[in-house]
Amino acid sequence: MTLRNAVMATLLEGEASGYDLAKGFNASVANFWTATPQQLYRELDRMEREGLVTARVVRQDRRPDKRLFSLTDAGHDALRAHLAAPITRPTAIRDGLLVKVQCADIADPTPVQADITAHMDWSRDKLARYERLRERLLAGRTEDEFLAGADRVGPYLTLLRGIAFEEENLRWGELALRVLAARSS
Amino acid sequence: MTLRNAVMATLLEGEASGYDLAKGFNASVANFWTATPQQLYRELDRMEREGLVTARVVRQDRRPDKRLFSLTDAGHDALRAHLAAPITRPTAIRDGLLVKVQCADIADPTPVQADITAHMDWSRDKLARYERLRERLLAGRTEDEFLAGADRVGPYLTLLRGIAFEEENLRWGELALRVLAARSS
DNA sequence: CACACCTATTCAACTTGTTGAGTAAGGAGC
DNA sequence: GCTCCTTACTCAACAAGTTGAATAGGTGTG
Numbered sequence: 001m002t003l004r005n006a007v008m009a010t011l012l013e014g015e016a017s018g019y020d021l022a023k024g025f026n027a028s029v030a031n032f033w034t035a036t037p038q039q040l041y042r043e044l045d046r047m048e049r050e051g052l053v054t055a056r057v058v059r060q061d062r063r064p065d066k067r068l069f070s071l072t073d074a075g076h077d078a079l080r081a082h083l084a085a086p087i088t089r090p091t092a093i094r095d096g097l098l099v100k101v102q103c104a105d106i107a108d109p110t111p112v113q114a115d116i117t118a119h120m121d122w123s124r125d126k127l128a129r130y131e132r133l134r135e136r137l138l139a140g141r142t143e144d145e146f147l148a149g150a151d152r153v154g155p156y157l158t159l160l161r162g163i164a165f166e167e168e169n170l171r172w173g174e175l176a177l178r179v180l181a182a183r184s185s
Numbered sequence: 186m187t188l189r190n191a192v193m194a195t196l197l198e199g200e201a202s203g204y205d206l207a208k209g210f211n212a213s214v215a216n217f218w219t220a221t222p223q224q225l226y227r228e229l230d231r232m233e234r235e236g237l238v239t240a241r242v243v244r245q246d247r248r249p250d251k252r253l254f255s256l257t258d259a260g261h262d263a264l265r266a267h268l269a270a271p272i273t274r275p276t277a278i279r280d281g282l283l284v285k286v287q288c289a290d291i292a293d294p295t296p297v298q299a300d301i302t303a304h305m306d307w308s309r310d311k312l313a314r315y316e317r318l319r320e321r322l323l324a325g326r327t328e329d330e331f332l333a334g335a336d337r338v339g340p341y342l343t344l345l346r347g348i349a350f351e352e353e354n355l356r357w358g359e360l361a362l363r364v365l366a367a368r369s370s
Numbered sequence: 371c372a373c374a375c376c377t378a379t380t381c382a383a384c385t386t387g388t389t390g391a392g393t394a395a396g397g398a399g400c
Numbered sequence: 401g402c403t404c405c406t407t408a409c410t411c412a413a414c415a416a417g418t419t420g421a422a423t424a425g426g427t428g429t430g
């Protein structure tokens with residue numbers, strides 16, 4: 001029931017196809033709400049049936065048709081109702097890497113180190129994309145100018161959280177690699 | 186299939202009942218893998234059937250009996266096999282608060298501010314518990330002494346990640362509150 | 371010019387995760 | 401002595417999330 005809200009939050013940026021949402025979920029919302037393509041297509045269908053979004057089919061030349069979804073007034077209302085609702089539950093994280101690190105001591109750490117390295121690569125990629133998005137949002141303004149004057153600050157605030165998260169992943173990854181290397185030598 | 190691994194990682198610390206796991210999941214693993222009580226009871230039953238854990242019933246005086254689970258050799262092997270398996274998929278986060286902040290601009294920010302404040306309170310609580318756990322693990326040693334010499338560093342490394350995460354939540358929460366307050370005035 | 375990958379979506383089957391209620395006994399506070 | 405909280409679980413029903421495959425034309429690489 002909350003994937004809906006994440007989808008509607010994304011559609012505030014403008015219309016999007018299921019496919020658009022699927023790959024990157026607009027790159028910014030994906031940072032705090034993940035979903036598979038099937039989940040999104042299914043949810044968009046339901047939301048259309050309930051009148052929260054409308055679809056318009058766009059015929060394309062050298063590509064399959066696509067259905068671009070946008071928020072209806074009812075969708076806007078539903079989002080506002082969600083915002084007004086009292087409390088959101090605590091963050092749910094599921095991080096398989098940390099599960100591995102938690103028990104890294106019971107076996108050869110080499111594969112865990114490889115895993116940490118792979119995750120750090122992903123973090124670097126994400127950071128690069130986030131920084132590009134940030135430049136685009138700022139559009140030449142300083143952060144203070146932007147925060148004081150922009151129409152919408154929500155996407156920027158969540159972006160900052162995402163950047164901090166990935167930066168912390170990198171810092172922690174370096175520490176973890178250092179510690180595991182020192183012990184296995 | 187990975188709740189299993191999180192449960193086994195926790196049982197490395199020693200035997201535990203479903204109830205123990207349910208409240209706090211050992212307080213440290215809970216930080217990167219959440220699960221409801223029902224999920225844990227169900228999974229523990231399955232794992233017992235598959236021989237990954239064994240249960241022993243402990244009769245108690247003024248409390249209901251409990252079943253304490255511990256890892257079997259097969260469980261240890263399964264954990265080691267998991268550690269050796271190549272790559273763990275990227276972290277899945279689902280943070281309803283960030284969804285709200287993402288669209289905070291379309292309505293009165295007051296309830297969102299309340300939500301941020303509530304989350305910051307939770308973060309402070311978690312941080313306090315993490316810091317106590319940290320003191321207990323260090324047992325008087327400095328961090329460097331501990332990391333060089335301790336039997337197991339995994340739980341400490343994941344704890345550090347949890348601490349950094351909650352500290353970042355607080356820093357970000359303060360910023361978000363400041364920005365939203367400045368705009369609504 | 372074969373092979374793999376990208377866009378764009380759908381269908382079906384499955385596994386996980388969530389919600390709510392129920393049981394049963396002890397202890398704490400008013 | 402009434403109510404609520406805590407320990408310790410179980411059952412059932414449902415919602416959400418995952419996996420795998422199918423379709424179908426287009427683009428890019430060796």
